Amino acid sequence: MTLNNNMNYKSEKEFLNQYDAKEFESPLVTVDLCIFTLIENDLKVLMVKRSSFPEKGKLALPGGFIDLNSDSSIEETALRKLLNKTGVKSPYLEQVSTIGNKSRDPRGWSVTTLYFALLPYVDVIGANEFGDEVKWLSMEDVAINSMAFDHKELIHLARKRLSNKVSYTDIGFHVLPQKFTLSQLQKAFEILMDHKLEKKSFRRRMMAADLVQELDEVSAERGRPAALYQAKSKQPYFFARSL
Amino acid sequence: MTLNNNMNYKSEKEFLNQYDAKEFESPLVTVDLCIFTLIENDLKVLMVKRSSFPEKGKLALPGGFIDLNSDSSIEETALRKLLNKTGVKSPYLEQVSTIGNKSRDPRGWSVTTLYFALLPYVDVIGANEFGDEVKWLSMEDVAINSMAFDHKELIHLARKRLSNKVSYTDIGFHVLPQKFTLSQLQKAFEILMDHKLEKKSFRRRMMAADLVQELDEVSAERGRPAALYQAKSKQPYFFARSL
DNA sequence: CTTATATGTGGCATAGTGCCACTATATCAG
DNA sequence: CTGATATAGTGGCACTATGCCACATATAAG
Structure with a gap:
């Protein structure tokens, strides 16, 4: 459809009057x-x-x-x-x-x-x-x-x-509540990516990317209490190779 | 616009007859x-x-x-x-x-x-x-x-x-002719990405990704003749970190 | 006090990268 | 023929990120 192509209207106004979407x-x-x-x-x-x-x-x-x-x-x-x-x-x-x-x-x-x-x-x-x-x-x-x-x-x-x-941005943060532990964060990323991650490597990258802010609170459920974090001002990319 | 939502047609056929796009x-x-x-x-x-x-x-x-x-x-x-x-x-x-x-x-x-x-x-x-x-x-x-x-x-x-x-796929190949030198390929990638690349690193990655097939011909213009290559069957990704 | 459970770290082998000097092979000018 | 110039292609090292996994830490439950 190239309805416009062969026409030769005298003015744009005339065109607009004559035609509408x-x-x-x-x-x-x-x-x-x-x-x-x-x-x-x-x-x-x-x-x-x-x-x-x-x-x-x-x-x-x-x-x-x-x-x-x-x-x-x-x-x-x-x-x-x-x-x-x-x-x-x-x-x-x-x-x-x-x-x-x-x-x-x-x-x-x-x-x-x-x-x-x-x-x-x-x-x-x-x-x-x-x-x-x-x-x-x-x-x-x-x-x-x-x-x-x-x-x-x-x-x-x-x-x-x-x-x-x-796997190469920080959008995964958006499914979490304001405060979260690094284990929760990792788990969320794993589910969203459908891919297991290495604990140490994940934490290292998160820290290097400077995407999280440690809080003075801990979340105690089973086992050793985990430090709570919140997301820092989001950056578009943090260049993880393969998470 | 939720024209569909509140209607209650007796049958899908009736709906289709009565309405069209x-x-x-x-x-x-x-x-x-x-x-x-x-x-x-x-x-x-x-x-x-x-x-x-x-x-x-x-x-x-x-x-x-x-x-x-x-x-x-x-x-x-x-x-x-x-x-x-x-x-x-x-x-x-x-x-x-x-x-x-x-x-x-x-x-x-x-x-x-x-x-x-x-x-x-x-x-x-x-x-x-x-x-x-x-x-x-x-x-x-x-x-x-x-x-x-x-x-x-x-x-x-x-x-x-x-x-x-x-920067992370091989689509750059599509702007080149069938046969090309690695320098031409690098130049094309540089222009498309708008980013200079390191010669050695580029060649290393191209070889590692196994995306090109060396031919028995050379392209002689100025300087040392360059080996000609052709693209191999394309793969979706070749995981370059930052080219 | 021991066990279970989960958090968090130390540290090393490996792989990929940036960097750049160096070698190789052609043309061209004189 | 020779040296200058230009481009192709490689050697090799320091640096960084990664995977891996053992180990240390901190809490609750029994």
């Missing part, structure tokens, strides 16, 4: 979110049970259409959806990819921009917009559930991006 | 390409001079609307555009990001999915679809040219992704 054939555009958190050392994704057709009753990612009147960008759409479902205003949010083709939605050509978010655990029951059923689904159970549209693939896309990015 | 308010969707190549050790981007409103006469990235009838995915749209402008069928092509907001196009809310491509140099004069002026613009000159829409920002986005990705 709705005259171009455009696909449906949605924004979908893959919201991750950690609950008791188990990685979870937020899912919604669809209450309407198509795909009624199936699990789907939270998301939906852009509100052309109130949203001024697609990031805003994503943040609005996130706030609706979780009550969280400022998560870690990153665009993963945009998938567009004519087969993913039974209604025809459709395009979705996928985001993923990282949050510390929040209770989500009843936090939803229209009484749709919203719940944290364990990543282990993603495989065994039937899902709407291509949302299972979307989850895998987001999951891959997550694992990868956690 | 055009009833939802959707933004304009385009695909834009940032096509890079190297000409005489100078990084170039392919630009088109717009022959119609809006932004008539300004430089713009090649791109345009999805053809809902012939394209079956947005990647296909991108490849079609690329083929139109350059005649190249199988470049390195990667999705960078999707930008959507209500201010980037004077016609209103619009969404574009940005791709970048890497090619060995091809002559592009006259290769275009509708007689639009198409040319390779030096990256040095991007700053001093006025550009349509937010395309200057799109170029910067693509440029950043390119620099970054070249």
Whole structure:
């Protein structure tokens, strides 16, 4: 489609008067979110049970259409959806990819921009917009559930991006509460990356990267009490080779 | 926009009959390409001079609307555009990001999915679809040219992704001809990354990564003749720390 | 007081990197 | 033929980060 190319309007104004966006054939555009958190050392994704057709009753990612009147960008759409479902205003949010083709939605050509978010655990029951059923689904159970549209693939896309990015950035901090022990931090990184880490090496790198601030408190559960830390002002990268 | 959420159709079929995509308010969707190549050790981007409103006469990235009838995915749209402008069928092509907001196009809310491509140099004069002026613009000159829409920002986005990705993958090979010397390869990487490299370290890593195949030919210009190499079957990553 | 459990450190062998001087092989000028 | 110049390619060492794992430390439970 190169509708513009062969035309020769006398002025831009005339063009704008004569045409508006709705005259171009455009696909449906949605924004979908893959919201991750950690609950008791188990990685979870937020899912919604669809209450309407198509795909009624199936699990789907939270998301939906852009509100052309109130949203001024697609990031805003994503943040609005996130706030609706979780009550969280400022998560870690990153665009993963945009998938567009004519087969993913039974209604025809459709395009979705996928985001993923990282949050510390929040209770989500009843936090939803229209009484749709919203719940944290364990990543282990993603495989065994039937899902709407291509949302299972979307989850895998987001999951891959997550694992990868956690290994060379500090985004993993976002699933933890304010205060944490280095063991908790390591465990979180391991789960997010799906990869075991060496205790000494991990601590050495964390210290070298200067990403954490030791506090004067300790967390005592079993065994020797662990020092509590908090995240320092985040830096984009800390160049770990393979964590 | 959650048009689906409160409805309660009796069946999916009824839903599909009653509604089709055009009833939802959707933004304009385009695909834009940032096509890079190297000409005489100078990084170039392919630009088109717009022959119609809006932004008539300004430089713009090649791109345009999805053809809902012939394209079956947005990647296909991108490849079609690329083929139109350059005649190249199988470049390195990667999705960078999707930008959507209500201010980037004077016609209103619009969404574009940005791709970048890497090619060995091809002559592009006259290769275009509708007689639009198409040319390779030096990256040095991007700053001093006025550009349509937010395309200057799109170029910067693509440029950043390119620099970054070249440093930990082998995509840099795609701007070179089949046969090349290690010095040419290093120079290409340096330009793409915008970062000087150490000769010995570079060669050591290339060899260790087993990405190149030495040939029985040499390239003689000035000085000692250099061995020619060709790329081996590409692997996704070769884990260079900082090249 | 012993055991279980978890935190935190010491220290070494190994591998990858930056650095740069040095060698090798061509062309070109006179 | 000779020496200057230019580029290709290597030798080798100091430095740093990593993996590994044993050991020391600190608490609770029995």
